Amino acid sequence: MKRNKIIAVLLSAALLALALSACGSKSHASKEDSPSESGQKTESAAKVTVKLGVVGSIYEDLWKPAKEALKDEGIDLELVQFSDYVTPNNALANGEIDLNSFQHRIYLQNEIDSHGYKIQNIGNTFIIPLNLYSRKLSSVKELKDGDTVAIPDDLTNGGRALKVLEAAGLIELDPNAAFNPTIDNIVKYHVGIKIEELKANVIPSALSDVTAAVVNGNYALDFGLKSDEAIYKDSVLDVEEYWNLIAARTADLEDPDKAAVYEKVVKAFQSPETEKVFKDTYGGYFIKAGWDQNLLAK
Template identity: 65%
Template sequence: MKKIITSILAAAAVFGFVSCNKSSGKSSEVVVKLGVTGSVYEDLWEPAQKALKEQGINLKIVQFTDYVTPNNALANGEIDLNGFQHRIFFATEIKNKGYDISLIGNTFLTPLNVYSNKIKSIDELKDGDVVAIPNDVTNGGRAIKVLESAGLITLKEDAGFNPTVNDIVGNPKNIVIKELAANTIPSALNDVTAAAINGNYALDFNIDPKTAIVKDTLEDKEYWNLIAARTADLKDKEKVAVYDKIVKAYQSAATEDVYNNKFSGYYIKTGWGIDELEQYK
């Protein structure tokens, strides 16, 4: 894993075109800042960065340490794009915080598995054992559904797509569900019996997905990860053209090779055949 870029720049104008120097014959360069969460994204985006460089686009990766900040930074113009979240989280953020941001491309589906440093099988869970899940609504809801699929809990019939702990009506093992910030769960793994850990954080902490005691098999479209941009920027045809190149550079055989070879197929390409920018072109 490459080192995480530690600084987040809050420049007033972060999307800009370097002036064309006609006397020297140099081509102009477009600088685009992409917000992500976790060093794994630097590996995932490396092939696209190289391909875009040849097209005069300098795609800079800006690291964030949580899931809350990247959408706020995008909406406020501190970055140009972000690529860290799935659709249901994205929709919830827009609904709750009023962000005027839009989906422009699809990336991958990644599981939210359950891991443990104390037991080898989910069957070893005992009465009162603690299982940690993310405390944000969407990833927490997904984790609850994973626990349900493993037979650990049952939910109300009308729980809906994104359940909460209040929707649990059956808990035969009397497990204690502890809600923690998603980025802190890997470091708390020794303090709980088991934990549902988001894929990017699991990889950042070198947690092998093959060691999961519960595999997330949910393939709903709502869990597709995406690339987002400010809606206002999509009125600018020139920016849309640049963003289209960025999406296409990511959705490439080179990126899929990283999925399959570097991460053993842990990431699964999803929605690459859908042109989410078509309406803005």
């Protein structure tokens, strides 16, 4: 009997030790999977990938500081390149990407009106000039009757290009045309130029085939066109409708976790490091705009 009691006691002790050990292991695992004492999650729990749609290789440079800063936040910012302005909003609306950053406010609104996209601006980025370039002329004053000037064929960039031609003294637009004038809104030609509408992404390569062309900033940079080579520089830079932006799906913003991540993306871009790239890498070609507007504020 005494021997049986001793065995029973030893067995109970072993079982107790095993139970305590199991509880200790569970507690340790739970601690790793939950927020730390500082309130931060572990790296494995916090890491998230955000796909950002862009148009043009320059965005790799523009977003590099933000991409590096976001790593410390556990966010892997993946840039997805598109070759035109039509696809990125469709890809965003369909959930193929999480955000995009390539367009200004007028273009976004036109896309929403045309396609019913449920997407919206969550942060301003910059404004870039829409300059007039030529392989054949050294000054806008050299343009004459019969010369061909190419502009983007999309409504918003084409409208802005017409405003550039007006500011350059080549045409006069109907003042009621607002921000989206078309060729039909030209009320007077001060110089009898022929305006040819082309896809924005092909205009730089077609520059030798026309007398001059209004070239979107990102494509101008991709093709090595420097702002000081322009025969006329865009001077309309303080209009908010022409500010570029970061867009997200409206439905995603209803998720507090996603909204918090996207807010970090916006703040990472709107930084002194990004502005340094504007100035040092691109000679001030890009100008920060609207960084004081918190578009994600509740």
